[in-house]
Amino acid sequence: xxxxxxxxxxxxxxxxxxxxxxxxxxxxxxxxxxxxxxxxxxxxxxxxxxxxxxxxxxxxxxxxxxxxxxxxxxxxxxxxxxxxxxxxxxxxxxxxxxxxxxxxxxxxxxxxxxxxxxxxxxxxxx
Numbered sequence: 001x002x003x004x005x006x007x008x009x010x011x012x013x014x015x016x017x018x019x020x021x022x023x024x025x026x027x028x029x030x031x032x033x034x035x036x037x038x039x040x041x042x043x044x045x046x047x048x049x050x051x052x053x054x055x056x057x058x059x060x061x062x063x064x065x066x067x068x069x070x071x072x073x074x075x076x077x078x079x080x081x082x083x084x085x086x087x088x089x090x091x092x093x094x095x096x097x098x099x100x101x102x103x104x105x106x107x108x109x110x111x112x113x114x115x116x117x118x119x120x121x122x123x124x125x126x
Contacts, residue, residue: 035062
C-alpha cells in the first residue's frame with residue numbers, strides 16, 4: 001500500500017509539482033490549497049496508516065502556524081500524523097514556534113531539492 005501524504009500549499013503550481021513528484025516516487029497524495037481545506041482533509045483521513053502532512057507556513061486565509069495550533073488542540077478530530085513544515089520563512093522565531101507547535105522537520109523551500117524532500121519524508125516515515 002502506498003504511503004499517503006497530505007500536501008497543504010496555497011501556490012497551485014507548487015502543490016501540483018510536489019504532488020506529481022511524490023506520486024512518481026510511489027506516494028499517494030492528497031492536496032489542499034489552504035489551511036481550512038487541509039484541516040478538512042486531516043479529519044477525513046485521520047485514521048489512515050503511514051500518513052504525513054507537508055505544510056506550508058505562509059498562506060492566506062489560515063496560515064500554517066494556525067493549522068498546527070488547531071491540530072494540536074484537537075488531535076482526536078484532526079490527526080496525530082507527523083508534520084513537515086515546507087516554507088520560505090527563515091526567521092528563528094517562526095522556526096521555533098513551528099517546532100513548539102509539533103512539527104518534526106522544517107525545510108526551507110528555496111534551499112531544498114525535490115530529492116531532499118523525499119529523503120526527509122522517508123526519514124520521518126521509517
